[in-house]
Amino acid sequence: MKKQMRGLVKEIAGPSGLVYHDDLPVPEIGDDEVLIKVHCTAICGSDIHILDWDAWSEKRIKPPVTLGHEVAGDIVAMGKNVKDRKCGDRVSCETHIPCGECYFCKNGMPHICGNIQLFGCTQNGAFAEYTRIRSDCTFLLDDDLPYEAACMFEPMGAGVHGVEAADVAGKIVLVNGCGPIGLTAVSASKTFGAKKVIACDLLDARLEAAKEMGADLVFNSGKCDLVAEVRKLTDGIGVDAAIDITGAEAAINTALKCLRAAGRMVCVGLPTKPVTLHDMTDDLIYREIQLTGVSGRLIWQTWEDFAKVMKGPYYKLDKVIGGCFALEDYEKALEEIRKGTPGKMLLFPNAEDIRK
Ligand SMILES: [Zn+2]
Numbered sequence: 001m002k003k004q005m006r007g008l009v010k011e012i013a014g015p016s017g018l019v020y021h022d023d024l025p026v027p028e029i030g031d032d033e034v035l036i037k038v039h040c041t042a043i044c045g046s047d048i049h050i051l052d053w054d055a056w057s058e059k060r061i062k063p064p065v066t067l068g069h070e071v072a073g074d075i076v077a078m079g080k081n082v083k084d085r086k087c088g089d090r091v092s093c094e095t096h097i098p099c100g101e102c103y104f105c106k107n108g109m110p111h112i113c114g115n116i117q118l119f120g121c122t123q124n125g126a127f128a129e130y131t132r133i134r135s136d137c138t139f140l141l142d143d144d145l146p147y148e149a150a151c152m153f154e155p156m157g158a159g160v161h162g163v164e165a166a167d168v169a170g171k172i173v174l175v176n177g178c179g180p181i182g183l184t185a186v187s188a189s190k191t192f193g194a195k196k197v198i199a200c201d202l203l204d205a206r207l208e209a210a211k212e213m214g215a216d217l218v219f220n221s222g223k224c225d226l227v228a229e230v231r232k233l234t235d236g237i238g239v240d241a242a243i244d245i246t247g248a249e250a251a252i253n254t255a256l257k258c259l260r261a262a263g264r265m266v267c268v269g270l271p272t273k274p275v276t277l278h279d280m281t282d283d284l285i286y287r288e289i290q291l292t293g294v295s296g297r298l299i300w301q302t303w304e305d306f307a308k309v310m311k312g313p314y315y316k317l318d319k320v321i322g323g324c325f326a327l328e329d330y331e332k333a334l335e336e337i338r339k340g341t342p343g344k345m346l347l348f349p350n351a352e353d354i355r356k
């Protein structure tokens with residue numbers, strides 16, 4: 001077993017990049033933990049926030065920390081208490097590490113644990129050759145699921161969780177925003193029996209992808225009156241459910257107006273500034289709209305549901321991948337993200353894992 005490894009560390013409590021090392025210690029595991037050889041890891045929007053050192057990061061992160069929480073790899077060592085995993089198991093990891101003791105953990109809601117620890121954030125993560133995590137935070141992968149696909153469970157799982165909360169079977173569903181998470185929500189809605197999925201975005205290229213991933217109708221909300229179009233399609237009633245991936249005030253208010261009375265609005269996208277509801281009386285209260293948010297993924301329901309979506313006819317992995325890079329080339333991947341290139345950027349600690 002190697003003693004040293006390559007990895008990317010956030011070293012300074014302030015705006016700064018990642019620092020590449022080739023002599024980090026291979027993590028030592030605790031009794032309840034597994035050591036994972038990382039085959040693929042993806043860069044998250046939250047990693048960029050940590051590099052830029054926003055208020056969220058300042059509250060949570062204590063550098064130096066190895067970032068990276070979207071991961072797939074193989075278990076190569078286990079602590080002595082680990083019974084339900086074995087060496088060679090292929091796994092992905094849940095970022096939300098629950099305490100197991102609090103009200104939420106004891107009442108079936110560990111994903112919103114009150115003392116949550118965050119993999120690759122409050123503890124070292126996966127931008128490295130090896131990473132360690134508590135074994136009960138690992139999800140076993142099907143043998144035929146590629147590591148690149150498995151890396152999507154964590155980030156896109158929020159979209160699938162949104163679809164679960166929208167309870168889409170038999171319903172007309174509006175998906176607001178068609179980046180990778182929105183595209184996943186579109187395909188999940190179709191997989192779980194939505195009668196019709198309407199997707200909207202401001203970019204036509206994303207709407208084309210939404211069609212390929214199962215959207216029945218797409219609208220460029222910058223170029224049409226979305227509320228009028230939705231009314232036309234639904235005999236003036238509105239959609240049964242709306243899933244917002246944008247976190248944008250205008251889009252949220254428009255989606256509320258697209259909903260039928262007693263419809264359900266699920267918020268997945270995180271606003272970057274305060275959001276005002278323009279007409280709470282008519283858009284929400286008088287029409288008995290249910291407004292809810294989702295955080296992370298249900299452990300493990302969302303993961304199992306997402307596995308079904310991946311196997312289904314609508315999900316297209318190549319539409320959600322933005323680029324593949326060797327770990328050492330992380331600056332190139334970050335540059336693509338900062339340029340606004342769509343799709344997830346993947347890093348591979350072993351260059352031979354990069355799919356050609
Ligand atoms: Zn993430």
Ligand SMILES: [Zn+2]
Pocket residue numbers: 098099100101102103104105106110113114115116
């Ligand atoms: Zn807890």
